[in-house]
Amino acid sequence: MVKGNEQIVLSRRRLDSRIIAGVCATAAVAALVGGAFAGLAASALGDLSGAYDAFDLYLFRVARFSLLQAGLSTLLAIAPAIFVARAIAQYPSFPGRSALLQLFAVPLALPAIVVALGVLALYGRAGLITALPGFDDPRSWSGIYGMRGILIAHVFFNMPLAVRLLLHALATVPGDHWRLSAQLGMSGWTVFRLIEWPAFRAALPGVAGLVFMLCITSFAIVLILGGGPRATTLEVAIYQSLRFDFDPARAIALTSVQIALTTASVMLLSRIGTPAHNHIHSIDQGHRYNRPGHADATLGVLLVGSATIFVAAPMAATVISGFHADFARLLGEPAVWRATATSLAFAAASAVLCTALSMGFVSARWSASRSGRPALSRTAWIFDAGASLVLVVPPIVIGAGWFILAGTAARISLLAPLLVIAVNAVMAMPFAIRALRPAHDTSASRHDRLCAQLAITGLNRFRLIDWPVMRQVLATAFVFAMALSLGDLGVIALFGSDSVQTLPYLILSRMGSYRTADAAGLALVLGAVCFLMMTLSGWIGQRESR
Amino acid sequence: MRKVFPLAVSVLAFACAGSGEALADGTLTVYTYESFTADWGPGPAIEKAFEEQCRCDLKFASVADGVALLNRVKLEGKDTDADLVLGLDTNLIADAKITGLFVPHGMSLDNLTIPGGWHDDTFVPYDYGYFAVVYDTDTVKNPPRSLEELINGDATTKIVIQDPRTSTPGLGLLLWMKHVYGDGATFAWEKLAKRVLTVTPGWSEAYGLFTSGEAQMVFSYTTSPAYHMIAENNDRYQAASFREGHYIQIELVAKTVKGESNPLASEFLEFTMTAQFQDIIPETNWMYPAAPTSTPLNSAFDKLVEPASTLLFDSEEVALNREFWVDEWLKVMSK
Numbered sequence: 118m119v120k121g122n123e124q125i126v127l128s129r130r131r132l133d134s135r136i137i138a139g140v141c142a143t144a145a146v147a148a149l150v151g152g153a154f155a156g157l158a159a160s161a162l163g164d165l166s167g168a169y170d171a172f173d174l175y176l177f178r179v180a181r182f183s184l185l186q187a188g189l190s191t192l193l194a195i196a197p198a199i200f201v202a203r204a205i206a207q208y209p210s211f212p213g214r215s216a217l218l219q220l221f222a223v224p225l226a227l228p229a230i231v232v233a234l235g236v237l238a239l240y241g242r243a244g245l246i247t248a249l250p251g252f253d254d255p256r257s258w259s260g261i262y263g264m265r266g267i268l269i270a271h272v273f274f275n276m277p278l279a280v281r282l283l284l285h286a287l288a289t290v291p292g293d294h295w296r297l298s299a300q301l302g303m304s305g306w307t308v309f310r311l312i313e314w315p316a317f318r319a320a321l322p323g324v325a326g327l328v329f330m331l332c333i334t335s336f337a338i339v340l341i342l343g344g345g346p347r348a349t350t351l352e353v354a355i356y357q358s359l360r361f362d363f364d365p366a367r368a369i370a371l372t373s374v375q376i377a378l379t380t381a382s383v384m385l386l387s388r389i390g391t392p393a394h395n396h397i398h399s400i401d402q403g404h405r406y407n408r409p410g411h412a413d414a415t416l417g418v419l420l421v422g423s424a425t426i427f428v429a430a431p432m433a434a435t436v437i438s439g440f441h442a443d444f445a446r447l448l449g450e451p452a453v454w455r456a457t458a459t460s461l462a463f464a465a466a467s468a469v470l471c472t473a474l475s476m477g478f479v480s481a482r483w484s485a486s487r488s489g490r491p492a493l494s495r496t497a498w499i500f501d502a503g504a505s506l507v508l509v510v511p512p513i514v515i516g517a518g519w520f521i522l523a524g525t526a527a528r529i530s531l532l533a534p535l536l537v538i539a540v541n542a543v544m545a546m547p548f549a550i551r552a553l554r555p556a557h558d559t560s561a562s563r564h565d566r567l568c569a570q571l572a573i574t575g576l577n578r579f580r581l582i583d584w585p586v587m588r589q590v591l592a593t594a595f596v597f598a599m600a601l602s603l604g605d606l607g608v609i610a611l612f613g614s615d616s617v618q619t620l621p622y623l624i625l626s627r628m629g630s631y632r633t634a635d636a637a638g639l640a641l642v643l644g645a646v647c648f649l650m651m652t653l654s655g656w657i658g659q660r661e662s663r
Numbered sequence: 664m665r666k667v668f669p670l671a672v673s674v675l676a677f678a679c680a681g682s683g684e685a686l687a688d689g690t691l692t693v694y695t696y697e698s699f700t701a702d703w704g705p706g707p708a709i710e711k712a713f714e715e716q717c718r719c720d721l722k723f724a725s726v727a728d729g730v731a732l733l734n735r736v737k738l739e740g741k742d743t744d745a746d747l748v749l750g751l752d753t754n755l756i757a758d759a760k761i762t763g764l765f766v767p768h769g770m771s772l773d774n775l776t777i778p779g780g781w782h783d784d785t786f787v788p789y790d791y792g793y794f795a796v797v798y799d800t801d802t803v804k805n806p807p808r809s810l811e812e813l814i815n816g817d818a819t820t821k822i823v824i825q826d827p828r829t830s831t832p833g834l835g836l837l838l839w840m841k842h843v844y845g846d847g848a849t850f851a852w853e854k855l856a857k858r859v860l861t862v863t864p865g866w867s868e869a870y871g872l873f874t875s876g877e878a879q880m881v882f883s884y885t886t887s888p889a890y891h892m893i894a895e896n897n898d899r900y901q902a903a904s905f906r907e908g909h910y911i912q913i914e915l916v917a918k919t920v921k922g923e924s925n926p927l928a929s930e931f932l933e934f935t936m937t938a939q940f941q942d943i944i945p946e947t948n949w950m951y952p953a954a955p956t957s958t959p960l961n962s963a964f965d966k967l968v969e970p971a972s973t974l975l976f977d978s979e980e981v982a983l984n985r986e987f988w989v990d991e992w993l994k995v996m997s998k
Contacts, residue, residue, distance in 0.1 A: 234871060234875055260877065336864070343861070345859060345862030345996055346862060346997040353864075356829060356864075360730060361828065625867055626697060626698070629867040630698050631887070
């Protein structure tokens with residue numbers, strides 16, 4: 118009896134420490150965003166007119182367009198991703214599989230202008246597409262400017278991301294299910310309906326929400342490929358309110374609209390899907406016992422093939438234009454090495470912070486949803502989708518707010534690197550959370566009771582129980598966060614200056630001084646670094662699973 | 664060349680500039696934009712030349728571009744570390760003066776070679792350039808010879824322009840059209856819109872699209888071809904000369920209240936007018952010198968378009984109307 122009580126006490130203490138971790142993570146994120154808003158609000162108090170003036174017909178049009186393009190982009194990225202992920206999962210060990218997955222991680226890390234030029238190298242007015250029969254007069258091809266261009270670029274960014282996340286979701290399907298389905302001789306369609314779709318369905322609201330948020334805040338891609346002011350997103354309006362006008366009141370009003378609209382959309386998405394189940398099984402990168410049928414296999418090869426071409430072709434164009442650069446000179450420039458080192462150091466620091474925060478959110482969500490206390494269960498939402506909403510706060514808003522708070526240049530120069538690291542960490546968090554959660558929840562559901570019984574807590578528990586199981590996904594989350602931070606320009610553009618120069622910053626700075634070939638070469642370097650990092654994480658993963 | 668980093672947002676580019684060091688004896692702090700201090704920009708050579716003359720330490724602190732510079736100055740106010748601010752242009756100085764941060768230069772500007780002349784007691788020009796439509800001679804055989812021809816030309820020959828909401832060249836085109844067409848500007852934009860392939864957030868993206876062959880024309884500067892001719896030995900890209908005249912961009916430097924007590928600030932202002940400073944400008948900033956140089960410019964500059972007349976709005980007028988004119992532009996371009 119005494120023992121029993123002790124067990125309950127232990128497990129309760131365990132739960133609480135996780136929630137505390139989550140509360141700390143939430144507080145950190147809230148402080149970053151809230152601080153920025155406070156700074157802007159303080160300076161907006163002098164003149165609130167901008168906030169009222171923000172609500173006009175123009176805002177309505179901009180908001181409508183933001184939602185429309187983000188919705189369509191999400192749909193077009195997710196729908197093919199489901200089938201591509203399924204096809205890839207069917208063959209756990211085809212040659213080039215890991216290279217393919219590494220390739221799929223690169224797009225998100227590329228600066229928007231690099232992607233825009235890559236996409237245009239194919240579909241543009243001077244693109245390869247004009248060499249196809251039927252293009253007698255390339256001048257008559259108006260290019261892909263407009264909604265088409267936006268959608269192509271957004272699918273290029275997000276379809277590979279969705280594939281990777283959905284593969285993670287499939288990996289949570291227990292090995293028994295595959296064995297059983299093979300024994301029962303299920304057809305491909307039945308397997309999809311009974312095994313794969315439920316796994317996808319659990320993950321889809323989250324993945325779709327993430328893609329939606331990335332698309333709704335898109336800015337440079339939308340303006341460049343959208344053809345101009347017709348294609349204006351809220352993000353552009355926010356940017357403008359802080360750039361030429363420096364009107365903090367308007368910036369706050371617009372940011373609030375963006376947050377409100379996105380929250381509503383993401384909540385709607387989560388209602389359409391079913392909430393994630395708490396999977397009680399191991400993560401099994403899945404030996405498959407049943408071979409897909411002939412037609413299914415052919416379709417799979419076609420799907421994966423075309424997805425690969427779709428993703429690889431613009432990147433190949435980037436590589437080709439990168440080779441025009443004078444690498445001997447570029448690699449001899451101290452500025453390039455400095456920028457690479459700065460990028461890597463910042464990205465590593467962001468990734469550490471990001472992984473730690475994400476673990477806090479993930480474990481708190483788990484504890485809150487299992488606490489059995491309704492009040493606490495409801496807070497699980499905060500630790501889940503709530504944490505992702507930070508994605509829709511434009512980095513320029515965070516930067517501007519903190520700048521006002523810091524006041525003097527001396528403090529700003531101290532603050533800048535920290536802010537860059539913190540903002541990148543927070544922006545990468547939604548991705549890391551998605552990578553960590555399934556593995557964490559599975560491990561927790563398996564081990565919580567055992568740990569409580571054996572009184573394994575704290576660091577011991579992490580070292581003995583969680584670390585061995587989570588090592589691989591932690592590495593994945595870390596590297597993913599690092600790749601994302603590497604390519605980030607939004608924050609860097611705000612703070613970059615002579616002493617904080619990263620690779621993406623250097624790319625734009627070369628482009629801005631006619632040195633387009635240099636920029637292309639540096640884009641290639643950036644892409645290669647990302648690819649190498651993904652390879653590294655893949656290698657860690659494989660070593661682990663041995 | 665303030666076009667750099669369009670994307671680069673900015674309010675904050677602040678960050679590391681200034682680096683917060685207290686003004687030591689013999690230190691001069693100059694806030695400027697990034698492409699000025701880049702390895703290939705005028706900054707390094709100017710720093711060396713001035714330091715040899717003054718036996719002091721010249722420190723540049725750079726932010727993304729001219730607009731970022733203005734925002735920084737607005738925010739820092741009188742607490743600023745800057746003795747001088749270098750890189751605002753005529754469209755921004757009305758806003759800059761409201762801050763009360765800048766003090767009169769108190770020097771003679773007779774030496775200046777700015778077309779149309781320059782009279783301001785606070786801001787000193789150090790270079791200038793003209794906006795222009797740059798075209799690809801491989802694909803454009805009959806370049807437009809006026810704004811009128813540009814807006815009425817063949818709609819399949821496309822131009823990439825910049826967004827005046829986010830970029831200074833974008834604002835330049837807006838002002839040029841307004842200067843030439845006045846109240847008829849809306850109608851002119853409606854016609855030009857047919858030839859616009861896309862509108863980019865900044866100069867870099869636009870020029871990148873142009874050199875990658877997406878569009879046959881781009882909105883840039885008359886001096887852009889000089890870069891290609893001198894640095895790349897390539898005369899494929901040329902600027903079109905427009906009959907109505909070209910809108911001018913003048914880049915300026917001014918002393919702050921903090922610089923008033925630093926004798927080096929005045930010394931640097933005088934230095935910007937010397938041939939030593941001006942010699943460096945053309946082939947690093949790709950703009951025209953604002954005062955005489957010691958030797959003639961590279962012969963490539965002789966081949967550039969020489970505008971028939973120079974167009975420029977008064978900076979007060981721009982400050983007063985910018986918002987309204989941008990809204991007008993938006994209405995047309997978002998149709």
